[in-house]
Amino acid sequence: MNIKILHIDSNHPLLWEQLQQAGFINYEDFTSSKEEIEAKIQDYQGIVIRSRFKIDKKFLDKATNLQFIARVGAGLESIDCEYALSKNIQLIAAPEGNRNAVAEHTLGMILSLFNNLNQADNEIKSGHWNREKNRGHELDGKTVGIIGYGNMGKSFAKKLRGFDVEVLCYDIQENVGDENARQVSIEELQQKSDVLSLHIPWTPETDKMVDADFINAFAKSFWIINTSRGKNIVTADLVEAMKMGKILGAGLDVLEYEKLSFETLFLSSQENARELPEAFQYLLNARNAILTPHIAGWTFESHERLAQVIVDKIKKLYNIS
DSSP states (O other): OOOEEEEOSOOOHHHHHHHHHTTOEEEEOSSSOHHHHHTTGGGOSEEEESSSSOBOHHHHHHOTTOOEEEESSSOOTTBOHHHHHHTTOEEEOOHHHHHHHHHHHHHHHHHHHHHTHHHHHHHHHTTOOOSGGGOOOOSTTOEEEEEOOSHHHHHHHHHGGGSOOEEEEEOSSSSOOBTTBEEOOHHHHHHHOSEEEEOOOOOTTTTTOBSHHHHHTOSSOEEEEEOSOGGGBOHHHHHHHHHHTSEEEEEESOOTTOOTTSSOSSOTTOOSGGGSOHHHHHHHHOTTEEEOOSOTTOOHHHHHHHHHHHHHHHHHHTTOO
16 A cells, blocks of 8 residues: 555644554645645645645645545535545545534533633632622523534533433434434524524534524523634624623634634734724623633544544545454
């Protein structure tokens, strides 16, 4: 076997080691520009990425010998999937690898919002002991709505089994509900949910999905958690709903201002605080908002698990046991 694989992002070392043991030839290039990678990509049969740059038609046209693209993560939005498949390039992702991490992070955000954990901690450290101001809510008795019931949504629903909650799910696929969540229409989910958790990819259909009209269609005021993709929410509309009390709290692990690589927050035109979007400035100061830097699936355990899933899928592609 003479399968050469180019790694353009760093990953858990087991990925490299196990591929080498299986007979693949590994190469790495974590620093070259996209154009420099394009100039040599015809030499490789496989490429392993996280989110360093977009693999578009131009890149794929240069990759004349490419047999697979493996993304060490859940989503494939950084790849022109349709064009890649038209060239018989196999696409590999690893949503199984970090679904548990995402589910635990989601639950942690809900419990922190409900009980003002972050805010109360900050107040005590600043010398304030405010009990009534930090009276919390209980999750039991609430209805949790999950949009997107794939690997992440299902894992989160499983975590809720220890609570006395009703769990509803909505998905574009039919018959995905299970013993942990009842599949309903989007209208029923908006009618009944106290908590909304997003577990959807970023696609043309989900881009800016959560806007003012979507939010106002909810019958009750609600909490929202987003551990999927930042651009699924119109932040300005979210903030307006928070100001009006329609959204009671927001846990955001992702923001619409992120770069595609997820490694930095702002585009180059937004480099200083004066240029921060007004909606983001509001979130920075809101006591009912929790922000984390796209780390829901970024645990020590998932780092290893993601790599293992990718190795196993690449080996399966070539019928290597």
